[in-house]
Amino acid sequence: MESLLIKNVLHEGVKTNIYIEGNRISAIGVPADKEASRVIEAEGKAILPAFYNTHTHAAMSLLRGYADDMPLQEWLTEWIWPFEDKMTADDVKRGTVLAAEEMVKGGTVFFSDMYFAPDKIAEAVDAAGMRAAIGVTVMENHSYAEREAKSRFIENWNDRTGRMSLTVAPHAIYTVGTERLKEAAAKARDNGLKLHIHVSETTKEVEDCIAAHGMSPVRYLDSIGFLGPDVIAAHCVYVDKEEWDILAERGVTVAHCPCSNMKLGSGRFPYELAIASGARITLGTDGASSNNNLDMREEMKFAALLAKLNGDPSLLPATEVLKWATVNGAEAFGIDAGVIAEGKLADCILLNLNDVTMRPLHNLVSNWVYSAQANVVDTVICDGKVIYG
């Protein structure tokens, strides 16, 4: 079995040696001369869990900077959709390759995607050595959906790589009708796949839902039996207290995307209600066209600062938002990782402590969340393999 020894690495304030066997952390605190297939000298570096980006559209990296600073409808209908209509499956692969490079360099080992051409996405993920949950997008009367969503559910790339799964991804309640939502949920559950959907992103979505169904989106989705511990609900900006309780009770995972919500003018995530509900909250970058990067370090800072904006500087401390970006995301997708501990899958990053943004080192996590830049990531390990550095 391949083994990896990380020497002299800072772990929870102590310099130690960490041993990885196969794809798991087998021991923390081994002798410095322990034999290993590969040794990393990590003096001046700290080890932390890698990132799990729970909501993105990776191939939209091709649209980075293509259309900004304009009203949502104009942005979508006059710029984004016409561009996407011209994208081929090979373009999707190119975009995903670019996105994967950016994500890996910034310490992200996993992303939950929602796009088209899942086979091409899987090729890009495989080449990058990352993990991914690749969404098969379901839309009502959408040509892509017809082309792609047929019988993908049986093709589970996870069998091949151990790092990938498919998700069933009905786009949103305003693009997919009730019957198709139910059908998607049934297909996902028959095949043991997760469900990935946009929920309550804008006030318009909520108003339209109330007009059409007499209730708000979370209540509506619950009324048709859609919600459960296999659901990843992206955004959840307009969710009231009772709905947060529903999400928490059903075990739904929420993918919070602060940059996208701000840039598109969607609004502020209700941190107070979300945290109080006890629902599992994770972080996502959304696509590069509404962010415009896939930088989970920056996303943590945006979340933590937007939480505090309204007057409580103690809301969402650095240690907590780091959990949203790491272990909560891993848990949501059943990946036994997200903390640096013996027995866990070896998904981790080494940070360069000599970077000017990491000095002085009063508090590693605070520096990582509030001060660092993605470039501080020195080495990225996914599933026991060094995929960057």
Next chain:
Amino acid sequence: MESLLIKNVLHEGVKTNIYIEGNRISAIGVPADKEASRVIEAEGKAILPAFYNTHTHAAMSLLRGYADDMPLQEWLTEWIWPFEDKMTADDVKRGTVLAAEEMVKGGTVFFSDMYFAPDKIAEAVDAAGMRAAIGVTVMENHSYAEREAKSRFIENWNDRTGRMSLTVAPHAIYTVGTERLKEAAAKARDNGLKLHIHVSETTKEVEDCIAAHGMSPVRYLDSIGFLGPDVIAAHCVYVDKEEWDILAERGVTVAHCPCSNMKLGSGRFPYELAIASGARITLGTDGASSNNNLDMREEMKFAALLAKLNGDPSLLPATEVLKWATVNGAEAFGIDAGVIAEGKLADCILLNLNDVTMRPLHNLVSNWVYSAQANVVDTVICDGKVIYG
């Protein structure tokens, strides 16, 4: 005279050669073989104006990550002030050296500082090759003020380096009394120095000011003759429409610090009113203890996204926030720079267009504001000299 030729650099969408003589851009579009003391091959790089950080406390880089995620009063009185009380003048220099390194690497050539030990700060700025407006902090009954603020006004480092000036920096209306504020303004005006002050940062400041003076901070400062085109007012979070008109009419420069306002829970800058008033708005990082970095690229993104948060994605587009961070700051301090044009002081940065966050290149400014990280800065030129890269 020293000269610098920047070859094959992308400038406003066109690849060109830029010639710098002494400390000014003398010509854009010169032949590639023009003789120069130094030549930079800038293929794959773009030139943009450097940053002017108009409000910071540079030496507080020593407090990066020292105290976070706690209520403002506890943070200040139990953590920040006790730490600062132990800082020596040499510590201030060490902190400023660290801050200058971070700022320069991130493309910042100037900062407007408010701290203690101005001589030590000037040494650090001189060594870094940057520009700075160094505030002599004035506080009521504060030991530092007694120690430092005596007759510094006559010592103008600008005479020596051409890159530095002193400012008179009464800390705030709640730490400096009316008479001392008037005295500071008079001293500054007698000596042709700018005034640098915190204004309307929190609701408490506004409430206390109304209780004490019967009017809000901007009105109060105006009533005592403090406001004028030589004033840099940091924060201005709680400023109403009529006050914005006063600020605009008096020619005051506002230093907006979004990360600090969010992290301390101070609140959202009133972008709508501020922009509509026509007042000059600039960007500052504030100190590293409330940010926690000095990264003006990140600060631009925070400003642009926080502006859009409440529903208007077209508010504060990338091109405009770049002006806040560059030319507006230069103009506020009378530095004839901030745009890449013939005759202007040569304060500029070269960006690495091959970085993954800069691809594809649909829109350079959008990529720089919304996607890049500080590390994309390849070369920094201040006053005609390469100070980084």
